[in-house]
Amino acid sequence: MKKLTVAVIGCGGFAKSFVPLFKAHPNVEKVYVCDLIRERAEDYSQKFQVEIIDTFEDSLARKDISTIAIFTERHTHGPLVIKALKSGKHVYSAVPLASEVDECQEIVELVEKTGLTYMMGETCIYYPSSMFCKKEMQKGTFGKFVYAEAQYHHDIHDFGAKFLSDKKSAGVPPFYYPTHSTGMVLNAAGTYVTKVTAFGYEDTEMDGIFEKGVNMWDNIYSNSYSLMKLANGGVARINECRRIGYKAPSSYVSSFYGTKASYQFNNAQHLLVRQLGPNKVDLDDVSDDVNPYEMTQNKGNADFKVRVANHGWQHGVFSPQQKSEIERLPESFKGLLNGHMGSHQILIDDFCTAVYTGTIPTVNVWLASRFTVPGLLAHQSVVKEGLAIDVPDFGNPPA
Numbered sequence: 001m002k003k004l005t006v007a008v009i010g011c012g013g014f015a016k017s018f019v020p021l022f023k024a025h026p027n028v029e030k031v032y033v034c035d036l037i038r039e040r041a042e043d044y045s046q047k048f049q050v051e052i053i054d055t056f057e058d059s060l061a062r063k064d065i066s067t068i069a070i071f072t073e074r075h076t077h078g079p080l081v082i083k084a085l086k087s088g089k090h091v092y093s094a095v096p097l098a099s100e101v102d103e104c105q106e107i108v109e110l111v112e113k114t115g116l117t118y119m120m121g122e123t124c125i126y127y128p129s130s131m132f133c134k135k136e137m138q139k140g141t142f143g144k145f146v147y148a149e150a151q152y153h154h155d156i157h158d159f160g161a162k163f164l165s166d167k168k169s170a171g172v173p174p175f176y177y178p179t180h181s182t183g184m185v186l187n188a189a190g191t192y193v194t195k196v197t198a199f200g201y202e203d204t205e206m207d208g209i210f211e212k213g214v215n216m217w218d219n220i221y222s223n224s225y226s227l228m229k230l231a232n233g234g235v236a237r238i239n240e241c242r243r244i245g246y247k248a249p250s251s252y253v254s255s256f257y258g259t260k261a262s263y264q265f266n267n268a269q270h271l272l273v274r275q276l277g278p279n280k281v282d283l284d285d286v287s288d289d290v291n292p293y294e295m296t297q298n299k300g301n302a303d304f305k306v307r308v309a310n311h312g313w314q315h316g317v318f319s320p321q322q323k324s325e326i327e328r329l330p331e332s333f334k335g336l337l338n339g340h341m342g343s344h345q346i347l348i349d350d351f352c353t354a355v356y357t358g359t360i361p362t363v364n365v366w367l368a369s370r371f372t373v374p375g376l377l378a379h380q381s382v383v384k385e386g387l388a389i390d391v392p393d394f395g396n397p398p399a
């Protein structure tokens, strides 16, 4: 087993949470950083005491670099991942897998052909609401899966000045970034999408974001809503909204129904309803099992719900659902920055362990494709006024 040498590509807002984690992981030998904008790489280099690699292409040519970690803008991932795999590198990539169905298929085939590791950093599979539904599903609490609802609600004004100033990409179709919402339901239900139909909200704000001739997709839809038919016989309602009077919790499973039980969520309250017999159900408030520890400690505060609605206690925190994941984290992660409900540390440990031990990672390429492709086709359905579209599946990970 050989330790990883990692080149982090893209020194923007997100990667700064991950460079220290790669550096601290016991399976990692060395970390480099790279950005098209030299000052950003220099800033990272100073802040995190890492060397700079001039270009992405240089990192591919270097024999001592085994691993590429991609943190570039969301629509750039596909071509970069393909080049990295073709150069014999393991790949960690921020979401999504890619922005074209063909690219997703090519990436799956490259991983199958080369045996290299690809992992997509889907933060939401470690969101406690999704972990709770997955565990109860596996225990049989829900019986057969029937229906679920999940969404990623993130108003465009919340994206920050840098994101909004890039007019060509700020108006990206909402369903080109589908993996938080699809991932939470599909991972919990253990299934994949076979067909999708979707509608969109045509934006009317005229602020140079979701307008024809402005963004590179000519996209006019700021919100999109879909129904996805699943391979297990169930259906999911998945929404991606970017113009919405709402803030947090932004990515959540809001309901998950089976033949024997159901889960419902609203703000910080999580309810589990189980059938006891033909005419009676049992109701448990499971909020303390699902919410992060810090949230539970503060639930008596007068402003508790307002703080939750403003993203309180949803970043560098852990929940009882993540107990076994926290226990296996390396000691060297203690005190380091975390994020997205404690998922950053877990994801980096998943990836570094998988590459080092030659095992299949959690959000492997087959899963990443199942989370991404339905969204890409949902946008096609939006454009075609709800046309039902078959969703191809690129298979299961090897046993």
Ligand SMILES: NC(=O)c1ccc[n+]([C@@H]2O[C@H](COP(=O)([O-])OP(=O)(O)OC[C@H]3O[C@@H](n4cnc5c(N)ncnc54)[C@H](O)[C@@H]3O)[C@@H](O)[C@H]2O)c1
Residues within 6 Å of the ligand: 009, 010, 011, 012, 013, 014, 015, 034, 035, 036, 037, 040, 055, 056, 071, 072, 073, 074, 075, 076, 094, 095, 096, 121, 122, 123, 162, 340
């Ligand atoms: N919860 C989550 O999973 C989550 C949250 C935030 C961001 N993200 C994802 O993380 C990624 C990065 O987001 P961000 O906010 O840091 O973006 P950003 O725009 O702040 O940074 C991207 C950086 O990549 C650089 N870059 C682009 N192409 C490059 C290339 N070929 N070589 C070297 N550098 C290159 C850009 O110059 C820029 O500095 C995005 O894909 C985003 O979707 C995921």
